[in-house]
Amino acid sequence: MLNIPLDSIICGDCEEILGEFPDNCIDLIVTSPPYADSRKKTYGGIHPDRYVDWFLPRTAQLLRVLKPTGTFILNIKEKVVGGQRHTYVIELILAMKKQGWLWTEEFAWHKKNCYPGKWPNRFRDAWERCLQFNKTKKFHMYQEAVMVPMGDWSKTRLARLSETDKIRDESRVLSGFGKRVANWVGRQLVYPTNVLHLATECANRHHSAAFPLALPEWFIKLFTKQNDVVLDPFVGSGTTALAAKKLYRRYIGIDIEQEYCDMAEEELRRCFLGGRNGRLEFG
Amino acid sequence: MLNIPLDSIICGDCEEILGEFPDNCIDLIVTSPPYADSRKKTYGGIHPDRYVDWFLPRTAQLLRVLKPTGTFILNIKEKVVGGQRHTYVIELILAMKKQGWLWTEEFAWHKKNCYPGKWPNRFRDAWERCLQFNKTKKFHMYQEAVMVPMGDWSKTRLARLSETDKIRDESRVLSGFGKRVANWVGRQLVYPTNVLHLATECANRHHSAAFPLALPEWFIKLFTKQNDVVLDPFVGSGTTALAAKKLYRRYIGIDIEQEYCDMAEEELRRCFLGGRNGRLEFG
DNA sequence: GTTCCGCATGAATCGATAG
């Protein structure tokens, strides 16, 4: 009989912690691992040249605990070393494929308000990779959950509809007359692309998160349904756990730093007073 | 005494044609090579698994003819094979580095009007890579030539400068932030980022190009000055040559298909009646 | 001459069908 600790933040090295987990128990992994040479205290500040070797034992565990229908979203960007983009990210992709992962897609996260700066030989870095890996080709994907409004070009066609008409239509939805509005909504919404436009969140008062809440939210909506289990093995200040809980998914967050674990739990408490807790059995 | 044929379109395999060129004679290479399995007539439609081997002899010539101060911009995107992103592009990066190239940067070209379609396991692909390679670290870059009007987000940010940003500056111990932002006040233009927003030119009257004119234009402005020599070894319908001529740079376009060469020359004639022609000596 | 509307057209990908 094996258990996984749902809705909790665990302090420790994810390689070791996940070793205690059963196979095939996680629906989605979303994480932004410590970038090479960043967060120097943590993990001893991994040198770019050793990043792949450091990461691979951990992705091995992630591959094991992920359900065959699950997805692994890895938010990462290579840093500049000696005037060049380092190759550890693309080497990691190749190594993970050898490990058994399928490299399904690479989303581009366009950070609209990236950090300012000026260098003679390069511009500001305004995008990061969100690499999608899967265990099998038959992973779950709920595309309707992330549909977006059509582009402005369509608005001219719908310009005749007055604002009051729209409001009236929406109120009909609530009162049960949904059919006509559903068609209208269907025309208004389109599927998104593999480019995400999200601003980095600097609004957080107490800490700076690796990514904005909207990023894990988007992937959680896309790849899980209610009560599915979302894992972040480098949970940091808890953004992924927060997003999961907000969307009524179960979360498991792991971080090696007690300070970060405390911060994540504090943040979860702050946002969800009297939240759920539970333990799910696997056998 | 060696010559290169300036302001001309040459029909042939770029590997062979460039073999006749002297070393260090090109200021900028901008190209969008045939993607794996596309343009099937041409080059026999290169299989994804053989793409790197096919391309490497050509990048070897490009490395040789490029000036030490020059830049190579490679617009490319890997296709999906068997439900996965193929790895030939990232393998190419690694192989080119072994060849002696520096991988300086990867620009993301966000195609606003990407190809439509719906699939159960992926969204539409709305971005391509523009890989920047260099021969040395001391390449020419004219950043002022591509400055853009300041976006609204920065204006709102400047308004809050006295409050939030200073606090953030202190807490993060990031020096220079406040100073730089302060320098922007009153300025109309800012430097762009490494994300390009351009729509593809579809349904054009005369032809459809691999990339819009604005794409080579942007890189030509950024990496060359007037009368510099711009090379496109897969010039196709001539977009790069057109952009170079428009900006008063010298162009050399190469394509293996006579049909494309004719198209490119026709396009150049159409847009620039009575243009310049010349031959530059190298010794 | 404007503005509005209709329509063709893409560096695509999947799944089914056929050899």
Add this chain to the structure above:
DNA sequence: ACTATCGATTCATGCGGAA
């Protein structure tokens, strides 16, 4: 089993004709 071809799907854009 493995490859080759084909239809269905889908949306932002520019062009051309009409009001």
